[in-house]
Amino acid sequence: MRLVYFAWVRERIGKAEEEVDLPADIVTVADLAGWLTSRGEEYAHAFENPKVVRAALDRVHAKPEASLAGVREVAFFPPMTGG
Amino acid sequence: MRLVYFAWVRERIGKAEEEVDLPADIVTVADLAGWLTSRGEEYAHAFENPKVVRAALDRVHAKPEASLAGVREVAFFPPMTGG
Amino acid sequence: MGFAPTIRIQQQPFDTAAETALLTAGRTDIGAVVAFTGICRGSETEGDISALVLEHYPDMAEEEIARHVAEATERWPLLGITVIHRHGRILPGEDIVLVVTASAHRQAAFAAAEFLMDYLKTRAPFWKQVERPDGSAWVEARADDDAAAARWRES
């Protein structure tokens, strides 16, 4: 699965994207965020307030409880500030 | 007092403006509209539905009960359709 | 208000882009500009339109627009306003009216532009006559325009 990060989520993690193989028990967006948090302090820093980190599945906004089944690209990013 | 007319009020009355000397008992905009109505069928036609004819006193929108005291120019016209 | 609004009533066409550029040129305090252009359409539900002919009450039109521009600047933190209204004969596809509002944020710019348009429709002394292939007629005021103007009195 491809993970992409933007804005301060990208800065804290220290990379813009990566490929990961997920354990079988990682089913939802929230599961994935929790699993990433356990991978190191840069991830823990990015997800220290998990409620503010947003996600998109294959380029569509998704909630924490959304299923990762069949998803190829997950994006994590802060609340958007465009316009 | 100067009277000015616009749009179909002007067309029905057949003139764009005129000077009039008002009887002393003509005190309000409604009085004036009623007095004009009595001056001929072109006026009666213009004011046949007095509620739809609007007025302005010295270039400020005015209600039927507004006083004519001190006013130099009274305008009568249909509901506005600018913009 | 801390700026001089532009209010013009004219027969000749106007240049929306040039008017908007004038409003923002050399400034870095403006974050949002809303430009509304009203255009003469070539047909309505009643049929084809050959032209619109706009009659107006010259002195009052300018004063009445100025009153509403002043009210808009009291209600919203605006940084610039331009209102241009044409009169005379206007062909389908030609511009009739321009309202440009500038502010630090978009909400004020949008609200002020809508407010000004609602008032131009119902309070500015202009009257449209529509020329059709089979004759001409005065445009009737629309009840929904009155309702649109009335909502600004409720808030």
Add this chain to the structure above:
Amino acid sequence: MGFAPTIRIQQQPFDTAAETALLTAGRTDIGAVVAFTGICRGSETEGDISALVLEHYPDMAEEEIARHVAEATERWPLLGITVIHRHGRILPGEDIVLVVTASAHRQAAFAAAEFLMDYLKTRAPFWKQVERPDGSAWVEARADDDAAAARWRES
């Protein structure tokens, strides 16, 4: 929808006048055009701004804007939409975003332009970093932008 909307995400500046002209050229069914331009300001309450740097999620940005454009055309009787959003480094006084909506009547054009801006602010995957003389910081999302976007869900 009966027209092809224009949606572009680009680094280079855009020309509001040319984009608006493209939307209306040769047409006589459009009676109202609303053009919203968002501009980089030179200062905020927090102090002076040297530049804004806009990061975005390229593929998603275009798709997400297209989804909201499609929703706007379902909600209002529109005759044209243009949305252009810049990314990269933008200096004070430069344009950031353009939304142009065209319709037969003004209410639809105003409502759709506001709807699209509210959604661009809160749902389009762009993130602003502000460069100040003393360093740079990510812009925080505004609660009133979320509230502005939420109101479209209530009606």
